[in-house]
Amino acid sequence: MVGGNQLENANPLIYQRSGDRQVTAQDEDEDIPDKIDDREIFDLIRSINDPEHPLSLEELNVVEQVRVKVNDGESTVAVEFTPTIPHCSMATLIGLSIKVKLLRSLPERFKVDVHITPGTHASEHAVNKQLADKERVAAALENSHLLEVVNQCLSARS
Template structure:
């Protein structure tokens, strides 16, 4: 039997998927990225240890997502909250979120993924790893790590 960091996680109720896209059929309106859209992209990422999504574990929450737009750049800030302060899967979860957004958003959108402040014992070290583009790129060249990330991103039946 596998050893889990959090053998009995709390499972939360998921939100209904009700989004109105007012600009869907109106080419005159600009449909800007918002926190709800980002949440919809990452809510179904699978937890690496349990057959549950990050939303079901309350690891990702819409109110922990911020979208900022300046004159020149768009920023998406995603904080995520590990289920326990010593979660060994926090880096993999952050990497899965970052890869999902990298694959889903326009390359000009800057994505910043970080652990919610005060929720993990080594949040500073993990946040540095997740901010370092070269380390993330090197991680994605590791076939075992890429397999683990893709497993988190594969939809469940």
């Protein structure tokens, strides 16, 4: 491939996108409360853009519904994500995007935990530690360059 800006992984495996969630009669019934479930959380993060490909995290299989755990009653969310290659330099950035998306989209009562699927990345612990550290996340978002990349990941694709 010609061109200066080489991609780390130019021809990744593509996974199928799940369709939009079917709206059921129950969803439209005013009186029945809908609990926040795994699929709803997955829908929040599946369309996040990958920082280097014009593909969503779902299409790259970075996030999967089975790796999302939510407990509405206890107000906790845990998301595991899997970088496409073990040395992916974008892992922290992807984790940060997921975390920011969830912080912006979930009620404040939730405790959000984002980490790498065990055994899928070379510097798993370091990345997990950064993502779990509230102050470091806040500091990262003060950095306008980082914020720009995160916002790009979170923008609706045109």
